[in-house]
Amino acid sequence: MSSSIDLPGLVRRYGDFSLAASTDQPGIRLFGDADGVIAYRQLRKKAHTLNVALGDPLADPDRWGELARGFLAATANAMLVNVGERFGQLLTNEGLYLNPLGWEAILDLSGGYDLSGSKKQNIRNAVSRATAAGYRVDEVDEGDDEAWARLHRLSHSWLTRRSRGRPENALITRPLQRRGRHQRVFVLQDVEGTAVQMLTLDELWRADEIVGYHANINRDGEGAPKNADYVIIAHLIDLLRAHQVPVLSLGLCPTTYAGADRRRNLYSDLFLHVARREGRSIYNFDGLTRHKEEFRPTHRRPVYVAGQEPWPMHDIFGVLKVSNLV
The missing domain is CATH 3.40.630.30 (Gcn5-related N-acetyltransferase (GNAT))
Incomplete structure (x- = not known):
């Protein structure tokens, strides 16, 4: 992390997404410069390294494409979690696979x-x-x-x-x-x-x-x-x-689609089906969603995970494990 990067300042300028504050925690690395960054953490297991970015870039949206290309070029294996529609589309343009994680209740x-x-x-x-x-x-x-x-x-x-x-x-x-x-x-x-x-x-x-x-x-x-x-x-x-x-x-209603306009993807459908069925031993995903739906959210913001493989199960499980969620 460069000493010239003011992370709290970038959060105050661009941190309007749900994981913006999560960039301020131990172990986070920053890719970018004083005007914008992608916040990520490097996870290593034996010979496998995974670079996990948190949400959208902390930058002006006009720079998102530039930052994404630089980040992907600088990291051998990347996964970007909880990204929104706009950044997700940019990532698909860079050759990444986009899979829905669920929706955020707003x-x-x-x-x-x-x-x-x-x-x-x-x-x-x-x-x-x-x-x-x-x-x-x-x-x-x-x-x-x-x-x-x-x-x-x-x-x-x-x-x-x-x-x-x-x-x-x-x-x-x-x-x-x-x-x-x-x-x-x-x-x-x-x-x-x-x-x-x-x-x-x-x-x-x-x-x-x-x-x-x-x-x-x-x-x-x-x-x-x-x-x-x-x-x-x-x-x-x-x-x-x-x-x-x-x-x-x-917050997130995981493993559920945000409406009829869902992105249809065979891998997404299978992953969400498995997560909803097997995830009950970790969290009651259906119950969590119903709990938040009691408030009748005004908006359902779709959120995605983007990665270099169409089948995200292995890497997502690794992210959940290092997050102490499983």
Whole structure:
């Protein structure tokens, strides 16, 4: 990484995609210059090296093609994960195969979005139950040592109970870090002040202004009420609308297509079928999607993985493994 590259500055100028904040973590390399980069991590296993890029380039879109060509020329084996439609098309022009990962659930808070209507009754019920029981939502102050100690205990409990003791997530999901850069943390607390649910928000930036937030780490503690994260998200919808923040991304709905206009690809279809069937032992992908669909997202942003092989299973599994997701 060149000392002339100001990564936080590039995030503030171009970081309007969900993995932008994930570029700020240990082990990330940068390809490019002071005006734009592709952020990636090099994964090595014996003689096999895989260079995994995170999302779209942190650069003006007019430079994406140039950066993509340079990155692919400089790296022997590359995979680009969670890329959007525009960058994905550029990558296919460079000879890469594009396979859908799923879709990102986007709430447009500037267009009159609210939680009214019969289809969002489950969300309102969760909020009503939590309010009646004395729960409250608070933001965690970066300087509050005691609050962060409770947060880490909750996170460790979740990793032990729900993730079979795997280490903290990394790479695709940025690890829980105690620092305020591009991240905010909210918790649901009971009447005794015990945190029972946590949710981190990554900032989305464009032209040095925050244009939205992306829900990242979502974990519950033992004894959390049903749909506790709904309570936090409902609070955030009100909070962000009050501050005129236009976008809240609820994150990826993996292994599902974004609508009837899906890119048909035999390898994609087979991969998604296998992932949905076998992935239940890792995560309940269908349940995760249904959970987010309760909010009736305004937009479904298709996201893709691009690589040099049409069949992505082997490399994607490697990425999930190094991310501590399997």
